[in-house]
Amino acid sequence: MQKVGVVGLGNMGKGMALSLVKGGFAVFGFDVAGVAATLQEQGVQACASIADIAATVDILILSLPTSDIVEQVVLGDGGVRASGKRGLIVVDTTTADPNSTKKVAAALADAGIGFVDGPVSGGPKGAATATMIMVLGGSQADVDAVEPVLATISAKRTHVGPVGAGHVTKLLNNLLTGAHLLVASEAVRAAQALDIDPTKLVEALNGGSGRNSATLTNYPTWIFPETFDSGFTMKLMRKDMRLAMALLQSIDATAPVAQEAGRLWAASEAAIGDAEDFNRIVQYIDAKH
Incomplete structure (x- = not known):
């Protein structure tokens, strides 16, 4: 069973995580507020840290407020770049600064980790009902690899270009x-x-x-x-x-x-x-x- 992680379990991330559980994935979660522990009875396995979740999953979804926080999660000590296994693909659903996105993607590429920027529309209701709309930036290979996961959390996806184009x-x-x-x-x-x-x-x-x-x-x-x-x-x-x-x-x-x-x-x-x-x-x- 493919393992999918969600970092950031707020209004949007929580809905995505639960949609993935319904879709049959093994779902892991991390949130600084400790929300993951409250979702365990609904099938989301709580991870203790960014390092823990990055080392465990095959695809890691980020649902975070700003590019600064994305950079901290990915590039910081014990972050995704340092802890993720080669072949991991990160999907960033944050509405983010495209320049920061390209910086993060390049750093992950050096570690053998793929990246797709996939910001979403549809709000918390769309996340909870898997009816979100996504625009995707990234290589065709990475977009194709995450398609089954994204199809489980969204109703429509448009691949608009290379990394950064989604944002x-x-x-x-x-x-x-x-x-x-x-x-x-x-x-x-x-x-x-x-x-x-x-x-x-x-x-x-x-x-x-x-x-x-x-x-x-x-x-x-x-x-x-x-x-x-x-x-x-x-x-x-x-x-x-x-x-x-x-x-x-x-x-x-x-x-x-x-x-x-x-x-x-x-x-x-x-x-x-x-x-x-x-x-x-x-x-x-x-x-x-």
């Missing part, structure tokens, strides 16, 4: 998500000012060419019901927007709309706390305007 694509995806939320909120406020029911507006938009992720999903699911419990925080989305802005800057892109979206997300930090749901951005009105 570039995910940053551009999240840039669009951030912009969609901002412009949709402006449309909703305009409708309210003109005595149009916002729910009827969104229903109408979703039947026309103006529909987007915010009108199709965010407003009906988390904003109109006022639950704001998507499982994705302002802190994480602001991080993704910062990375997207740095990506555009690195290629001297002419992108005034994207840059304004990035500015607004950054400016919102003074008004909306890091721990708040990222959909709260629709409540932000820039004081400068």
Whole structure:
């Protein structure tokens, strides 16, 4: 039985680990908060350290908040590079800095360890129900090798290019998500000012060419019901927007709309706390305007 590990058992990693158990894999878990021990009755075997899990498994999935933490887990003392066996393949589902991704992949390659960047969309619900969407960067051989595992935790996978391409694509995806939320909120406020029911507006938009992720999903699911419990925080989305802005800057892109979206997300930090749901951005009105 192929052994699969998951490092980082938060909102996303926990769902992936349990989906892998249902898929018939031998699943091992590690989390600094000790979550793995709470999942043992559900079939996830707890490991004592990064070194322990890296030396045990054939495929290791990372579900971590930032590139800095990925680098620490992979390159640090007792990390994956030092402890993983040759032939191991790491799949990083973090929404990460592509430059860091390439650095980590190169270091692992020197140790005979493969790497696929496979950021995910679909949130905690998608992880729990194995309906996530993944974009993949890596060699064709490594992508093919991890396909049975990824097919168990996701509904659709697109191999977009070499190492780093998955993370570039995910940053551009999240840039669009951030912009969609901002412009949709402006449309909703305009409708309210003109005595149009916002729910009827969104229903109408979703039947026309103006529909987007915010009108199709965010407003009906988390904003109109006022639950704001998507499982994705302002802190994480602001991080993704910062990375997207740095990506555009690195290629001297002419992108005034994207840059304004990035500015607004950054400016919102003074008004909306890091721990708040990222959909709260629709409540932000820039004081400068």
